[in-house]
Amino acid sequence: MKLHLKIWRQKNAETTGKLVDYTVEDVNPHMSFLEMLDHLNEKLILADDEPVEFDHDCREGICGQCGIMINGIAHGPLKNTTTCQLHMREFKDGDKIFIEPFQTAVFSVRKDLKVDRSAFDRIISAGGFVSVNTGQAPEANTTRITHDTTEAAFDSAACIGCGACVATCKNGSAVLFTAAKISQLAQLPQGREERTLRVFNMVKQMDEEGFGNCSNTEACQIECPQNISVLNIARMNYEYNRARILRK
Amino acid sequence: MNTLTRKIIMCLTGLFLCFFLIIHFLGNLQLFLPAEEAQKSFNAYSHFLSGNPFIKIISYGLYACIIAHALDALYITIQNKKSGGAFKHDKRDRASKWYTRNMGILGFVILLFLVLHFQNFWYYYKFGSLSLDQSGNKDLYTLVVISFQQWWIVLIYVLSMLALFYHLVHGVHSATRTLGVFHPKYVRWIQKTGVLYAVVICLGFALMPIYIYFTY
Ligand code: HEM
């Protein structure tokens, strides 16, 4: 396959970038999107050009490191798929492909297609955990949880934190991410102990990072590689309203 | 004020407006009565409302809600414009409905309509010199009929109800999300009820000027 790429090139966080045209030949339809970029980069290196930088790690759709706007859609045209799991067979010979970073007011570009998503880490640090005193590991079956509950909590926990929701949201809101982390813990007895403080702190941190407000367009779930449900947002709102009412 | 506080203000003021619309709608159904009866009962109803101290308190609540809702909407919309990403090639629209993305614009249309609507009837009723009907009540009914003889006023009203319709289809759904209803079964039911509500209210209101235009 021969493809015409328009890739966002940006030297560093201080400068602004622009779209640059590249043409790649002999792209194999079995290549993943990232392998196609590797292929381009090999050519660029051989030609003494600077390779295109992008984030990735597992390349099997579980780590959440990869993530770019492909033809104006987060992670590309295929639903519920990360960029690393998107294959070139989804494209046709001679296609023009726009490739841009997940850039929003909060996710600033570091270089080329890499953005700074550390705001997500700070939201987690603000409350996305269960406090335990170290010591003996507790007996696993002392806290009884039904299978359905663990499955439901796991559905929320399946969020890989890639940031597609923020990039997709017209408001650049991080509500789906934050809500998934909050409701994952709110559904489990271990997490319920600190629910009030958790929801206050995580929402506060999310706000301080400068993410937008949620308009409930629900685009985030549609483009989420893990199909994280917008009902997590409802649960976060429930947790927040509950905490607000019960606050001493 | 954090984002969820701003949203709950949007939600509570919006839902109060939704509640008010039901009462307003039921009262206005009198316009569909035969002309003579409609004139008598509509004017008596208006007189009753304007004299009632309880209604007075509600109406101040209403004005406060409209202002709070609109100011909060302005703030949220401006902030969201700044925080959202912008891409050279943008196809993000495929994932959502247009009216969910344009609540601010729909709301602004409604706000313009409200200014006109208040000027048309509320202002005249309060400060204008209306003649009295046979029972000695101010003849608001005749003013309504005269206004809706002009096709362009009818058109503005109908289009505004269309904007309100889309605002409400998303608004009711969004408001219950903000309240925190997360049980899938109730979310489905409430969403359906919201659409039904929007259809009944907006179609009903739109039919009033149309009915009067074509029956006089
Ligand atoms: C009869 C008049 C109105 C009714 C019944 C109404 C109702 C509602 C409801 C129920 C919501 C959902 C709240 C939520 O998302 O939690 C809402 C949202 C909204 N309303 Fe209204 N509204 C009215 C007038 C207006 C006006 C005059 C404006 C603007 C000038 C406006 C702007 C907005 C905006 C921007 C939102 C969305 C907020 C967001 O996306 O986060 N509305 N409205």
Ligand code: FES
């Ligand atoms: S590289 Fe890990 S999810 Fe794509």
